[in-house]
Amino acid sequence: MTALERQGANARKAAMVLMTADTAAKNRALSEIAGAITARIDEVLAANKADTDTAAENGMSKALLDRLTLTKERIEGIVDGVRQIIGLPDPVGEVLERTVRPNGMEIERRSVPLGVIGIIYEARPNVTVDAAVLCLKAGNAVILRGGKEAFNSNRAFVNIMRDALEATGLPRDCVALVEDTSRQSATELMQLSEYLDVLIPRGGAGLIKSVVENSKVPVIETGVGVCHVYVDSDADLEKAADIIFNAKCSRPSVCNAAETLLVADSVAKQFLPMAKAKLDTKNVEIRGCERTREILGDSVVPASEQDYRTEFGDYILAVKVISGVDEAIDFVNKYGTGHSEAIVTENKAAAERFLDGVDAAAVYANVSTRFTDGGEFGLGAEIGISTQKLHARGPMGLKQLTSCKYVIRGNGQIR
Amino acid sequence: MTALERQGANARKAAMVLMTADTAAKNRALSEIAGAITARIDEVLAANKADTDTAAENGMSKALLDRLTLTKERIEGIVDGVRQIIGLPDPVGEVLERTVRPNGMEIERRSVPLGVIGIIYEARPNVTVDAAVLCLKAGNAVILRGGKEAFNSNRAFVNIMRDALEATGLPRDCVALVEDTSRQSATELMQLSEYLDVLIPRGGAGLIKSVVENSKVPVIETGVGVCHVYVDSDADLEKAADIIFNAKCSRPSVCNAAETLLVADSVAKQFLPMAKAKLDTKNVEIRGCERTREILGDSVVPASEQDYRTEFGDYILAVKVISGVDEAIDFVNKYGTGHSEAIVTENKAAAERFLDGVDAAAVYANVSTRFTDGGEFGLGAEIGISTQKLHARGPMGLKQLTSCKYVIRGNGQIR
Numbered sequence: 014m015t016a017l018e019r020q021g022a023n024a025r026k027a028a029m030v031l032m033t034a035d036t037a038a039k040n041r042a043l044s045e046i047a048g049a050i051t052a053r054i055d056e057v058l059a060a061n062k063a064d065t066d067t068a069a070e071n072g073m074s075k076a077l078l079d080r081l082t083l084t085k086e087r088i089e090g091i092v093d094g095v096r097q098i099i100g101l102p103d104p105v106g107e108v109l110e111r112t113v114r115p116n117g118m119e120i121e122r123r124s125v126p127l128g129v130i131g132i133i134y135e136a137r138p139n140v141t142v143d144a145a146v147l148c149l150k151a152g153n154a155v156i157l158r159g160g161k162e163a164f165n166s167n168r169a170f171v172n173i174m175r176d177a178l179e180a181t182g183l184p185r186d187c188v189a190l191v192e193d194t195s196r197q198s199a200t201e202l203m204q205l206s207e208y209l210d211v212l213i214p215r216g217g218a219g220l221i222k223s224v225v226e227n228s229k230v231p232v233i234e235t236g237v238g239v240c241h242v243y244v245d246s247d248a249d250l251e252k253a254a255d256i257i258f259n260a261k262c263s264r265p266s267v268c269n270a271a272e273t274l275l276v277a278d279s280v281a282k283q284f285l286p287m288a289k290a291k292l293d294t295k296n297v298e299i300r301g302c303e304r305t306r307e308i309l310g311d312s313v314v315p316a317s318e319q320d321y322r323t324e325f326g327d328y329i330l331a332v333k334v335i336s337g338v339d340e341a342i343d344f345v346n347k348y349g350t351g352h353s354e355a356i357v358t359e360n361k362a363a364a365e366r367f368l369d370g371v372d373a374a375a376v377y378a379n380v381s382t383r384f385t386d387g388g389e390f391g392l393g394a395e396i397g398i399s400t401q402k403l404h405a406r407g408p409m410g411l412k413q414l415t416s417c418k419y420v421i422r423g424n425g426q427i428r
Numbered sequence: 429m430t431a432l433e434r435q436g437a438n439a440r441k442a443a444m445v446l447m448t449a450d451t452a453a454k455n456r457a458l459s460e461i462a463g464a465i466t467a468r469i470d471e472v473l474a475a476n477k478a479d480t481d482t483a484a485e486n487g488m489s490k491a492l493l494d495r496l497t498l499t500k501e502r503i504e505g506i507v508d509g510v511r512q513i514i515g516l517p518d519p520v521g522e523v524l525e526r527t528v529r530p531n532g533m534e535i536e537r538r539s540v541p542l543g544v545i546g547i548i549y550e551a552r553p554n555v556t557v558d559a560a561v562l563c564l565k566a567g568n569a570v571i572l573r574g575g576k577e578a579f580n581s582n583r584a585f586v587n588i589m590r591d592a593l594e595a596t597g598l599p600r601d602c603v604a605l606v607e608d609t610s611r612q613s614a615t616e617l618m619q620l621s622e623y624l625d626v627l628i629p630r631g632g633a634g635l636i637k638s639v640v641e642n643s644k645v646p647v648i649e650t651g652v653g654v655c656h657v658y659v660d661s662d663a664d665l666e667k668a669a670d671i672i673f674n675a676k677c678s679r680p681s682v683c684n685a686a687e688t689l690l691v692a693d694s695v696a697k698q699f700l701p702m703a704k705a706k707l708d709t710k711n712v713e714i715r716g717c718e719r720t721r722e723i724l725g726d727s728v729v730p731a732s733e734q735d736y737r738t739e740f741g742d743y744i745l746a747v748k749v750i751s752g753v754d755e756a757i758d759f760v761n762k763y764g765t766g767h768s769e770a771i772v773t774e775n776k777a778a779a780e781r782f783l784d785g786v787d788a789a790a791v792y793a794n795v796s797t798r799f800t801d802g803g804e805f806g807l808g809a810e811i812g813i814s815t816q817k818l819h820a821r822g823p824m825g826l827k828q829l830t831s832c833k834y835v836i837r838g839n840g841q842i843r
Contacts, residue, residue, distance in 0.1 A: 029761065033784050112806055118795050120805055127817050128787065206640070210817050225621070229641050231818045252840040259842035346444065368835050369448050372543065380533050380838035389843065390535055390834070391527055402542050402625050402831035403646045404819035416817035419805070420783050423795035425667040427674035428804065 021208025126152030235397030436623025541567030650812030
């Protein structure tokens with residue numbers, strides 16, 4: 014048995030205990046976790062300093078270094094997050110459907126935990142606590158495989174969580190950290206179908222693609238967002254300019270930010286200069302089609318086919334002038350990643366046509382794509398945004414971390 | 429582009445049309461399919477005769493040959509199945525949740541088709557129509573990859589369905605058959621993640637394992653059932669004997685048939701001879717643990733570790749005497765395949781303990797495992813029994829062939 018298989022077997026055992034733990038027991042453990050992180054904050058800060066020192070020595074970029082860094086305030090934010098999850102309703106044990114069959118047997122479909130969840134993620138150590146606590150609340154054991162840059166921070170958090178679980182009478186192995194942070198351990202985790210029920214990759218497009226293609230464990234694909242805003246011929250152009258500015262600039266690094274602006278030809282000449290004036294305030298680089306460059310001038314970089322397929326995650330926007338809503342639907346379905354897609358129009362029929370015809374997790378009429386988020390949707394904390402169609406689509410909260418089972422009670426029914 | 433990629437691209441295009449087809453349009457197509465199969469029955473029978481002639485020449489076993497054979501009555505049964513699906517409610521377009529957020533945007537979660545479904549199956553040609561029609565009713569295009577033994581029958585059915593789709597104004601490519609029935613084509617289908625949203629294998633354990641391990645397309649695992657009946661110390665033994673006889677003998681080849689009998693030690697001496705007397709009427713071969721052989725005598729074959737992991741699909745039953753309900757739960761969770769598991773007991777606490785602690789799609793108290801079936805559960809026709817925890821668990825009907833999307837309407841909301 015490899016070290017990872019042993020962790021898998023231990024997690025499976027722990028999951029069987031957690032499966033029948035009641036809400037009070039799970040909340041007690043989460044509360045203990047919140048308290049213990051606060052009490053042992055110096056241990057976390059010291060571990061994080063070791064990580065950031067090494068990262069700085071190795072020349073990590075300032076942006077990444079910032080993501081890796083934990084401060085007292087950030088840790089308090091993480092603890093607040095844990096307390097919020099304590100307040101959310103327990104998704105387990107809900108009777109989803111109930112019927113009595115003609116032969117008298119009673120059938121109940123009941124929500125149950127998934128079992129053991131594997132999470133593969135990159136450099137942000139806050140994921141360690143956020144993800145583990147969501148999994149625990151939904152009754153699941155979790156095996157975390159974080160990036161090597163955050164290893165000390167992750168280990169400090171996991172040690173604290175394991176101690177807290179034990180202190181409240183639940184198995185330590187409800188949370189485990191993969192000690193080996195080499196590429197090999199990620200590959201091995203993807204083969205662990207005997208012990209893992211689901212694998213969730215969180216990170217860049219490369220990581221996600223690799224997990225989707227190589228995992229034998231069922232995967233929930235999250236996150237990559239090449240999102241569009243389509244400005245229709247019947248759009249309120251002021252509204253449209255505000256929406257594209259917000260969708261592109263309010264936080265360009267996140268998955269629900271817009272990457273491509275589509276504009277109906279009939280309004281392009283009027284709208285594009287309006288949009289550009291706003292985008293210029295953030296120095297957004299525009300990469301446009303021929304028609305866009307005719308309107309906005311040669312300072313606009315010509316857009317390549319590849320630009321329309323890229324999640325820039327930066328102050329860059331691809332622009333294309335198109336004929337109308339039908340071309341918009343076709344374009345979005347071809348180039349989008351099924352994440353978040355918006356139309357701006359005052360024409361109800363055009364809006365509904367777009368909402369029906371676009372195949373994505375979230376489709377918007379006259380709203381910025383930036384709202385695709387568990388909190389903004391009123392669903393509570395989320396573990397990611399699913400862009401696949403099986404099991405979960407859109408923000409994945411506690412409910413999406415459960416499965417169901419049929420419970421049948423009778424008095425000797427045979428078939 | 430390979431032939432299969434071309435089929436994938438065509439199916440994707442057809443799926444975009446089907447995605448917005450209304451219930452009436454889909455039902456018209458199904459009705460046309462039912463009528464056309466009836467009208468062209470001679471074409472189907474001739475194609476099937478070609479298949480069965482070849483199979484007989486190649487020495488196919490009688491049981492398999494029977495599964496491959498279509499008769500007028502069997503085809504009428506298939507057509508009846510189509511008509512039943514016309515009568516089921518459309519699972520697409522249902523508003524599953526609806527909220528208005530404080531900023532005024534309206535969020536609706538709506539059921540939508542999955543998109544393109546691939547099905548890999550073995551020698552039974554009725555699956556071609558059953559599966560395709562379920563997929564169509566749920567708004568999905570389907571690519572069928574059946575076994576080579578049934579190729580002519582499958583092609584006849586698919587040609588009829590494609591003609592019927594076209595006759596009612598839907599794209600022919602909503603249904604497609606993979607022409608190449610080599611192992612290579614199955615492998616290629618598993619790589620077709622650009623065009624397929626889901627892959628469902630239907631068949632034996634070997635086929636299913638191969639698809640789960642090799643597919644890049646998300647898979648729904650169906651079918652393998654190593655199911656247990658546990659007779660508790662507080663069981664009504666008459667009831668228990670009826671249930672194990674029914675679970676083993678009413679149809680031993682199906683996935684919800686019992687393969688292993690577990691008996692509490694305190695009732696084993698009384699119960700095992702009662703059970704054996706019934707099972708002997710069907711010449712069931714018993715493979716027992718040491719204690720079973722002490723009670724029933726040396727005529728009982730000793731059970732190997734492998735026997736407890738085997739889906740016999742035949743008149744063979746593994747038997748083990750155990751200490752009680754806790755050992756039963758551990759044993760079932762270790763050796764079961766998460767399909768259907770039953771306890772027989774008059775003790776409510778023991779029953780609930782088993783129902784809570786056993787991790788399976790369907791858990792029964794005092795009912796035969798044979799009821800795990802879409803029809804028996806009142807869910808209508810099913811495409812298989814899912815034994816995985818993601819997306820669907822238990823009988824997969826029309827609802828499980830859909831996904832959902834968030835539809836958000838507003839008037840200029842930005843974040």
